[in-house]
Amino acid sequence: MAVKQADLILTDIDYILTMDDSLTEYKDADIVIKDGKIVDIGKDKKSEYYGKTVVCKNKIAIPGLINTHTHAAMTLLRGYGSDNPLKVWLEEYIWPAEGRFVSYEFVKDGTEIAVYEMLRTGTTTFVDMYFYENAVADVIQKAGIRGILSTGILDFPTPGAKTPDEGIRKTVDFINEYKDSPFVIPAIGPHAPYTCSPETLKKAYEVAEKYDILYHIHIAETEFEVNTVKEKYGKTPVEHLDSVGVLSERTLAAHMVYPSDKEIDILSERQVKVAHCPESNLKLASGIAPVPEMIQRGVIVGIGTDGTASNDNLDIIGEISTAAKLHKGFKKDPTVLNAKEALLMATRWGAQAVRMEDKIGSLETGKFADIVLLDMNDPRLNPLYDPYTQIVYSSSGLDVDTVIIGGEIKVLSKKVLPVNKDYLLEKAEYWKRKIDEIRKK
Ligand SMILES: [Zn+2]
Known part of the structure:
Protein backbone atom coordinates (compact mmCIF):
# COMPACT_ATOMS: atom_id res chain seq x y z
CA MET A 1 0.00 0.00 0.00
CA GLY A 64 23.19 13.82 -14.23
CA LEU A 65 26.31 14.34 -16.34
CA ILE A 66 29.26 16.39 -15.08
CA ASN A 67 31.36 18.60 -17.34
CA THR A 68 34.60 19.09 -15.41
CA HIS A 69 36.05 21.86 -17.58
CA THR A 70 34.50 24.51 -19.75
CA HIS A 71 34.32 28.22 -20.46
CA ALA A 72 30.55 28.46 -20.87
CA ALA A 73 30.29 31.98 -22.29
CA MET A 74 32.52 31.03 -25.22
CA THR A 75 29.42 29.71 -26.99
CA LEU A 76 29.40 33.21 -28.52
CA LEU A 77 32.70 32.31 -30.25
CA ARG A 78 31.57 28.87 -31.40
CA GLY A 79 32.96 28.20 -34.87
CA TYR A 80 34.80 31.53 -35.03
CA GLY A 81 38.14 31.22 -36.84
CA SER A 82 38.21 27.42 -36.80
CA ASP A 83 40.90 25.39 -38.59
CA ASN A 84 43.60 28.06 -38.27
CA PRO A 85 46.99 27.52 -36.62
CA LEU A 86 46.63 28.03 -32.85
CA LYS A 87 48.57 31.31 -32.87
CA VAL A 88 46.42 32.77 -35.68
CA TRP A 89 43.21 31.53 -34.08
CA LEU A 90 44.10 33.10 -30.72
CA GLU A 91 45.77 36.30 -31.89
CA GLU A 92 43.53 37.17 -34.82
CA TYR A 93 40.19 35.83 -33.70
CA ILE A 94 39.64 34.84 -30.07
CA TRP A 95 41.71 37.42 -28.16
CA PRO A 96 40.56 40.46 -30.20
CA ALA A 97 36.92 39.43 -29.79
CA GLU A 98 37.34 38.78 -26.07
CA GLY A 99 39.36 41.96 -25.56
CA ARG A 100 36.69 44.02 -27.21
CA PHE A 101 33.49 42.44 -25.96
CA VAL A 102 33.86 40.39 -22.79
CA SER A 103 31.55 42.06 -20.27
CA TYR A 104 28.75 41.14 -17.88
CA GLU A 105 26.33 41.18 -20.85
CA PHE A 106 28.54 39.00 -23.08
CA VAL A 107 29.07 36.42 -20.34
CA LYS A 108 25.40 36.40 -19.37
CA ASP A 109 24.20 35.88 -22.95
CA GLY A 110 26.89 33.31 -23.79
CA THR A 111 26.20 31.37 -20.61
CA GLU A 112 22.45 31.34 -21.26
CA ILE A 113 23.12 29.66 -24.61
CA ALA A 114 25.54 27.24 -22.93
CA VAL A 115 23.05 26.37 -20.20
CA TYR A 116 20.41 25.62 -22.81
CA GLU A 117 22.80 23.24 -24.58
CA MET A 118 24.02 21.62 -21.37
CA LEU A 119 20.50 20.96 -20.12
CA ARG A 120 19.39 19.70 -23.52
CA THR A 121 22.25 17.18 -23.58
CA GLY A 122 22.05 16.04 -19.96
CA THR A 123 24.68 18.05 -18.08
CA THR A 124 23.54 18.92 -14.57
CA THR A 125 26.84 20.19 -13.11
CA PHE A 126 29.67 22.02 -14.86
CA VAL A 127 33.00 23.52 -13.89
CA ASP A 128 33.58 26.94 -15.38
CA MET A 129 36.55 29.26 -15.70
CA TYR A 130 36.02 32.62 -17.36
CA PHE A 131 35.44 36.25 -16.46
CA TYR A 132 32.41 37.96 -14.89
CA GLU A 133 31.47 34.77 -13.06
CA ASN A 134 28.81 36.83 -11.28
CA ALA A 135 26.98 36.81 -14.63
CA VAL A 136 27.36 33.03 -14.81
CA ALA A 137 26.05 32.78 -11.24
CA ASP A 138 23.00 34.90 -12.09
CA VAL A 139 22.18 32.70 -15.08
CA ILE A 140 22.58 29.36 -13.36
CA GLN A 141 20.65 30.32 -10.24
CA LYS A 142 17.74 31.20 -12.47
CA ALA A 143 18.07 28.03 -14.53
CA GLY A 144 18.68 25.72 -11.56
CA ILE A 145 21.79 23.98 -12.95
CA ARG A 146 24.85 23.46 -10.74
CA GLY A 147 28.05 25.34 -11.58
CA ILE A 148 31.46 25.24 -9.92
CA LEU A 149 32.57 28.70 -10.88
CA SER A 150 36.06 30.17 -10.99
CA THR A 151 37.22 33.50 -12.37
CA GLY A 152 40.37 33.16 -14.47
CA ILE A 153 43.28 34.74 -12.56
CA LEU A 154 46.28 35.78 -14.66
CA ASP A 155 49.42 37.87 -14.08
CA PHE A 156 48.32 40.36 -16.73
CA PRO A 157 45.16 42.49 -16.81
CA THR A 158 41.93 40.59 -17.55
CA PRO A 159 38.41 41.81 -18.35
CA GLY A 160 37.58 41.50 -14.64
CA ALA A 161 40.77 42.50 -12.82
CA LYS A 162 43.80 44.70 -13.44
CA THR A 163 46.13 42.58 -11.30
CA PRO A 164 46.18 38.99 -10.02
CA ASP A 165 45.70 40.30 -6.48
CA GLU A 166 42.50 42.03 -7.56
CA GLY A 167 41.37 38.76 -9.20
CA ILE A 168 42.00 36.86 -5.95
CA ARG A 169 40.23 39.54 -3.89
CA LYS A 170 37.20 39.37 -6.14
CA THR A 171 37.17 35.58 -5.86
CA VAL A 172 37.06 35.89 -2.06
CA ASP A 173 34.07 38.26 -2.36
CA PHE A 174 32.41 35.77 -4.70
CA ILE A 175 33.00 32.91 -2.24
CA ASN A 176 31.41 34.90 0.58
CA GLU A 177 28.44 35.84 -1.57
CA TYR A 178 27.61 32.30 -2.70
CA LYS A 179 28.85 30.05 0.09
CA ASP A 180 25.37 28.75 0.90
CA SER A 181 23.97 28.34 -2.63
CA PRO A 182 23.05 24.81 -3.80
CA PHE A 183 23.71 25.81 -7.41
CA VAL A 184 26.68 28.20 -7.33
CA ILE A 185 29.73 26.47 -5.90
CA PRO A 186 32.69 28.88 -5.82
CA ALA A 187 36.16 27.72 -6.87
CA ILE A 188 39.41 29.55 -7.52
CA GLY A 189 40.92 29.59 -11.01
CA PRO A 190 44.58 30.49 -11.43
CA HIS A 191 44.79 30.13 -15.22
CA ALA A 192 47.98 28.08 -15.79
CA PRO A 193 51.60 27.70 -14.67
CA TYR A 194 52.85 29.80 -17.62
CA THR A 195 50.43 32.70 -17.03
CA CYS A 196 50.64 32.82 -13.22
CA SER A 197 53.79 33.44 -11.18
CA PRO A 198 54.59 31.09 -8.29
CA GLU A 199 53.47 33.90 -5.99
CA THR A 200 50.04 34.17 -7.66
CA LEU A 201 49.67 30.37 -7.67
CA LYS A 202 50.49 30.23 -3.96
CA LYS A 203 48.19 33.08 -2.94
CA ALA A 204 45.32 31.44 -4.84
CA TYR A 205 46.07 28.13 -3.16
CA GLU A 206 45.93 29.73 0.29
CA VAL A 207 42.42 30.93 -0.54
CA ALA A 208 41.43 27.44 -1.73
CA GLU A 209 42.64 25.95 1.57
CA LYS A 210 41.10 28.63 3.75
CA TYR A 211 37.65 28.32 2.16
CA ASP A 212 37.91 24.60 1.35
CA ILE A 213 37.23 25.01 -2.37
CA LEU A 214 38.45 23.54 -5.64
CA TYR A 215 41.72 24.82 -7.17
CA HIS A 216 40.94 24.78 -10.90
CA ILE A 217 43.89 25.26 -13.24
CA HIS A 218 45.02 24.36 -16.79
CA ILE A 219 48.14 22.17 -16.66
CA ALA A 220 50.36 20.70 -19.41
CA GLU A 221 47.91 21.43 -22.22
CA THR A 222 50.46 22.01 -24.99
CA GLU A 223 54.12 21.39 -25.81
CA PHE A 224 54.51 25.15 -25.91
CA GLU A 225 53.48 25.34 -22.25
CA VAL A 226 55.81 22.52 -21.21
CA ASN A 227 58.76 24.19 -22.97
CA THR A 228 57.92 27.65 -21.59
CA VAL A 229 57.72 26.36 -18.00
CA LYS A 230 60.93 24.35 -18.43
CA GLU A 231 62.80 27.38 -19.75
CA LYS A 232 61.54 29.63 -17.00
CA TYR A 233 61.72 27.34 -13.98
CA GLY A 234 63.95 24.45 -15.07
CA LYS A 235 61.14 22.02 -14.30
CA THR A 236 58.19 20.42 -16.09
CA PRO A 237 54.75 21.91 -15.27
CA VAL A 238 53.70 19.26 -12.72
CA GLU A 239 57.12 19.26 -11.00
CA HIS A 240 57.07 23.04 -10.94
CA LEU A 241 53.57 23.21 -9.42
CA ASP A 242 54.51 20.52 -6.92
CA SER A 243 57.52 22.54 -5.80
CA VAL A 244 55.28 25.60 -5.42
CA GLY A 245 53.04 23.46 -3.20
CA VAL A 246 49.72 23.73 -5.03
CA LEU A 247 49.05 20.08 -5.88
CA SER A 248 46.61 18.22 -3.64
CA GLU A 249 43.26 16.48 -3.64
CA ARG A 250 41.63 19.89 -4.18
CA THR A 251 43.55 20.54 -7.41
CA LEU A 252 41.61 19.99 -10.64
CA ALA A 253 43.98 20.00 -13.60
CA ALA A 254 42.39 20.69 -16.96
CA HIS A 255 43.85 18.95 -20.03
CA MET A 256 47.04 17.27 -18.65
CA VAL A 257 48.10 16.25 -22.16
CA TYR A 258 51.83 16.07 -21.44
CA PRO A 259 52.61 14.57 -18.04
CA SER A 260 55.79 12.48 -18.04
CA ASP A 261 55.85 9.10 -16.32
CA LYS A 262 57.36 10.69 -13.26
CA GLU A 263 54.71 13.41 -13.30
CA ILE A 264 51.89 10.85 -13.37
CA ASP A 265 53.37 9.43 -10.15
CA ILE A 266 53.29 12.90 -8.60
CA LEU A 267 49.65 13.39 -9.68
CA SER A 268 48.71 10.04 -8.17
CA GLU A 269 50.59 10.67 -4.93
CA ARG A 270 49.12 14.14 -4.46
CA GLN A 271 45.63 12.92 -5.50
CA VAL A 272 45.35 15.61 -8.16
CA LYS A 273 42.22 15.24 -10.34
CA VAL A 274 42.27 15.60 -14.11
CA ALA A 275 39.66 17.08 -16.45
CA HIS A 276 40.24 15.27 -19.75
CA CYS A 277 39.16 17.34 -22.79
CA PRO A 278 39.79 15.08 -25.80
CA GLU A 279 37.85 16.97 -28.48
CA SER A 280 39.46 20.30 -27.68
CA ASN A 281 42.90 18.65 -27.57
CA LEU A 282 42.22 17.13 -31.00
CA LYS A 283 40.70 20.23 -32.60
CA LEU A 284 43.49 22.53 -31.42
CA ALA A 285 46.01 19.80 -32.27
CA SER A 286 47.36 19.94 -28.71
CA GLY A 287 47.92 16.19 -28.49
CA ILE A 288 46.54 13.10 -26.75
CA ALA A 289 46.53 12.86 -22.94
CA PRO A 290 47.80 9.58 -21.41
CA VAL A 291 44.42 8.87 -19.82
CA PRO A 292 44.65 5.05 -19.59
CA GLU A 293 48.03 5.40 -17.85
CA MET A 294 46.69 7.98 -15.41
CA ILE A 295 43.61 5.90 -14.57
CA GLN A 296 45.72 2.79 -14.14
CA ARG A 297 47.88 4.59 -11.61
CA GLY A 298 44.94 5.76 -9.57
CA VAL A 299 44.47 9.30 -10.86
CA ILE A 300 40.79 10.33 -10.91
CA VAL A 301 39.90 11.51 -14.42
CA GLY A 302 36.68 13.35 -15.27
CA ILE A 303 35.56 14.52 -18.70
CA GLY A 304 35.39 18.12 -19.96
CA THR A 305 34.42 19.79 -23.19
CA ASP A 306 36.58 22.91 -22.76
CA GLY A 307 34.96 26.01 -24.29
CA THR A 308 32.81 25.62 -27.39
CA ALA A 309 35.28 27.71 -29.42
CA SER A 310 37.56 24.67 -29.44
CA ASN A 311 35.15 21.73 -29.43
CA ASP A 312 32.59 23.02 -30.71
CA ASN A 313 29.77 21.70 -28.55
CA LEU A 314 28.95 20.89 -24.92
CA ASP A 315 27.66 17.37 -25.50
CA ILE A 316 29.19 15.19 -22.76
CA ILE A 317 27.94 11.93 -24.26
CA GLY A 318 29.70 12.82 -27.52
CA GLU A 319 32.81 13.67 -25.51
CA ILE A 320 33.02 10.31 -23.69
CA SER A 321 32.39 8.55 -26.99
CA THR A 322 35.35 10.38 -28.49
CA ALA A 323 37.49 9.61 -25.43
CA ALA A 324 36.69 5.89 -25.49
CA LYS A 325 37.53 5.54 -29.18
CA LEU A 326 40.52 7.88 -29.18
CA HIS A 327 42.43 5.93 -26.53
CA LYS A 328 41.62 2.54 -28.07
CA GLY A 329 42.99 3.72 -31.39
CA PHE A 330 46.01 5.42 -29.90
CA LYS A 331 46.93 2.39 -27.76
CA LYS A 332 45.92 -0.07 -30.50
CA ASP A 333 43.91 -1.89 -27.83
CA PRO A 334 40.07 -2.12 -28.01
CA THR A 335 39.83 -3.04 -24.31
CA VAL A 336 41.13 0.37 -23.22
CA LEU A 337 38.61 2.79 -21.65
CA ASN A 338 35.50 0.61 -21.99
CA ALA A 339 31.96 2.00 -22.08
CA LYS A 340 31.49 1.68 -18.31
CA GLU A 341 34.68 3.60 -17.63
CA ALA A 342 33.76 6.23 -20.21
CA LEU A 343 30.41 6.77 -18.48
CA LEU A 344 32.14 6.84 -15.08
CA MET A 345 34.26 9.75 -16.32
CA ALA A 346 31.04 11.70 -16.90
CA THR A 347 29.40 10.66 -13.61
CA ARG A 348 31.01 9.26 -10.44
CA TRP A 349 34.61 10.00 -11.39
CA GLY A 350 33.54 13.49 -12.43
CA ALA A 351 31.91 13.98 -9.02
CA GLN A 352 35.13 12.84 -7.34
CA ALA A 353 37.11 15.19 -9.55
CA VAL A 354 35.10 18.14 -8.23
CA ARG A 355 35.00 16.82 -4.62
CA MET A 356 31.21 16.37 -4.67
CA GLU A 357 30.99 12.57 -4.61
CA ASP A 358 28.90 12.66 -1.44
CA LYS A 359 26.20 14.64 -3.27
CA ILE A 360 26.23 13.81 -7.01
CA GLY A 361 27.69 11.40 -9.58
CA SER A 362 25.63 8.28 -8.81
CA LEU A 363 22.00 7.36 -8.27
CA GLU A 364 21.83 6.41 -4.59
CA THR A 365 19.53 7.23 -1.71
CA GLY A 366 20.62 10.39 0.06
CA LYS A 367 22.22 11.96 -3.02
CA PHE A 368 20.79 14.91 -4.93
CA ALA A 369 18.11 13.88 -7.43
CA LEU A 417 11.57 23.96 -19.93
CA PRO A 418 13.05 27.15 -18.46
CA VAL A 419 14.26 28.49 -21.82
CA ASN A 420 12.90 30.65 -24.64
CA LYS A 421 14.72 29.39 -27.74
CA ASP A 422 13.86 32.36 -29.96
CA TYR A 423 15.34 34.74 -27.41
CA LEU A 424 18.60 32.76 -27.40
CA LEU A 425 18.76 32.70 -31.21
CA GLU A 426 18.32 36.48 -31.27
CA LYS A 427 21.12 36.88 -28.74
CA ALA A 428 23.43 34.64 -30.78
CA GLU A 429 22.73 36.65 -33.91
CA TYR A 430 23.24 39.95 -32.07
CA TRP A 431 26.75 38.96 -30.90
CA LYS A 432 27.67 37.40 -34.22
CA ARG A 433 26.98 40.71 -35.98
CA LYS A 434 29.12 42.60 -33.47
CA ILE A 435 32.01 40.12 -33.55
CA ASP A 436 31.96 39.86 -37.35
CA GLU A 437 32.54 43.63 -37.51
CA ILE A 438 36.02 43.32 -35.98
CA ARG A 439 37.53 41.58 -39.00
CA LYS A 440 35.76 43.80 -41.52
CA LYS A 441 37.70 46.83 -40.25
ZN1 LIG B 1 40.20 25.60 -20.80
Missing part, protein backbone atom coordinates in the same frame (compact mmCIF):
# COMPACT_ATOMS: atom_id res chain seq x y z
CA ALA A 2 1.19 3.47 -0.88
CA VAL A 3 1.72 5.03 2.49
CA LYS A 4 4.70 7.31 2.10
CA GLN A 5 4.50 10.71 0.45
CA ALA A 6 7.04 11.66 -2.25
CA ASP A 7 7.55 14.71 -4.47
CA LEU A 8 8.26 12.80 -7.68
CA ILE A 9 8.18 9.12 -8.56
CA LEU A 10 9.85 7.90 -11.76
CA THR A 11 8.36 4.50 -12.53
CA ASP A 12 8.92 1.61 -14.93
CA ILE A 13 12.38 2.73 -16.00
CA ASP A 14 13.80 0.11 -18.42
CA TYR A 15 17.32 0.33 -16.99
CA ILE A 16 18.73 2.29 -14.09
CA LEU A 17 22.52 2.54 -14.27
CA THR A 18 23.32 3.82 -10.79
CA MET A 19 27.09 4.17 -11.43
CA ASP A 20 27.59 3.51 -7.69
CA ASP A 21 30.68 1.72 -6.31
CA SER A 22 29.45 -1.71 -7.41
CA LEU A 23 27.87 -0.39 -10.63
CA THR A 24 24.46 -1.62 -9.45
CA GLU A 25 21.87 -1.88 -12.23
CA TYR A 26 18.11 -2.24 -12.01
CA LYS A 27 15.70 -3.34 -14.69
CA ASP A 28 12.06 -2.14 -14.84
CA ALA A 29 12.52 -0.19 -11.62
CA ASP A 30 11.62 3.08 -9.93
CA ILE A 31 13.29 6.14 -8.42
CA VAL A 32 11.59 8.07 -5.62
CA ILE A 33 12.42 11.73 -4.95
CA LYS A 34 11.68 13.93 -1.95
CA ASP A 35 13.10 17.32 -0.92
CA GLY A 36 15.43 17.33 -3.92
CA LYS A 37 17.05 14.02 -3.01
CA ILE A 38 16.70 10.37 -3.97
CA VAL A 39 14.90 8.65 -1.09
CA ASP A 40 14.38 5.24 -2.64
CA ILE A 41 15.50 3.33 -5.72
CA GLY A 42 14.93 -0.18 -7.02
CA LYS A 43 12.28 -2.63 -8.06
CA ASP A 44 8.61 -2.22 -7.06
CA LYS A 45 9.24 0.94 -5.06
CA LYS A 46 6.33 2.76 -6.68
CA SER A 47 3.78 0.77 -4.69
CA GLU A 48 5.13 2.17 -1.41
CA TYR A 49 4.76 5.86 -2.30
CA TYR A 50 2.21 8.36 -3.50
CA GLY A 51 2.96 11.65 -5.29
CA LYS A 52 3.50 13.06 -8.78
CA THR A 53 4.38 10.14 -11.05
CA VAL A 54 6.17 10.03 -14.39
CA VAL A 55 6.13 6.73 -16.29
CA CYS A 56 9.54 6.13 -17.91
CA LYS A 57 9.09 3.16 -20.24
CA ASN A 58 11.82 2.69 -22.91
CA LYS A 59 14.16 4.91 -20.96
CA ILE A 60 17.55 4.49 -19.33
CA ALA A 61 18.25 6.45 -16.16
CA ILE A 62 21.79 7.62 -15.46
CA PRO A 63 23.18 10.21 -13.03
CA ASP A 370 20.21 14.90 -10.46
CA ILE A 371 18.95 12.40 -13.02
CA VAL A 372 19.06 12.01 -16.80
CA LEU A 373 16.65 9.79 -18.74
CA LEU A 374 17.67 8.75 -22.24
CA ASP A 375 14.97 7.85 -24.73
CA MET A 376 15.80 4.49 -26.30
CA ASN A 377 12.55 4.18 -28.24
CA ASP A 378 14.29 4.76 -31.56
CA PRO A 379 15.43 2.24 -34.20
CA ARG A 380 18.81 4.03 -34.17
CA LEU A 381 19.36 2.70 -30.66
CA ASN A 382 18.09 -0.86 -31.13
CA PRO A 383 18.53 -3.74 -30.68
CA LEU A 384 19.78 -3.02 -27.20
CA TYR A 385 22.22 -5.67 -25.96
CA ASP A 386 24.08 -3.51 -23.48
CA PRO A 387 22.87 -0.14 -22.15
CA TYR A 388 26.38 1.23 -21.45
CA THR A 389 27.54 0.42 -24.96
CA GLN A 390 24.44 1.94 -26.48
CA ILE A 391 24.85 5.20 -24.59
CA VAL A 392 28.55 5.63 -25.31
CA TYR A 393 28.76 4.37 -28.90
CA SER A 394 25.27 4.81 -30.41
CA SER A 395 23.51 7.72 -28.76
CA SER A 396 24.27 11.41 -28.41
CA GLY A 397 23.20 14.15 -26.04
CA LEU A 398 20.16 14.72 -28.26
CA ASP A 399 18.75 11.39 -27.07
CA VAL A 400 18.39 12.90 -23.61
CA ASP A 401 14.65 13.02 -22.96
CA THR A 402 14.34 14.18 -19.36
CA VAL A 403 16.67 16.05 -17.04
CA ILE A 404 16.00 16.45 -13.33
CA ILE A 405 18.17 18.59 -11.05
CA GLY A 406 17.57 18.57 -7.31
CA GLY A 407 14.20 16.93 -7.96
CA GLU A 408 13.06 19.66 -10.38
CA ILE A 409 12.25 18.69 -13.97
CA LYS A 410 14.35 20.88 -16.29
CA VAL A 411 13.94 18.99 -19.55
CA LEU A 412 10.87 16.96 -20.49
CA SER A 413 10.25 15.16 -23.80
CA LYS A 414 13.48 16.72 -25.14
CA LYS A 415 12.25 20.24 -24.43
CA VAL A 416 14.26 22.54 -22.18
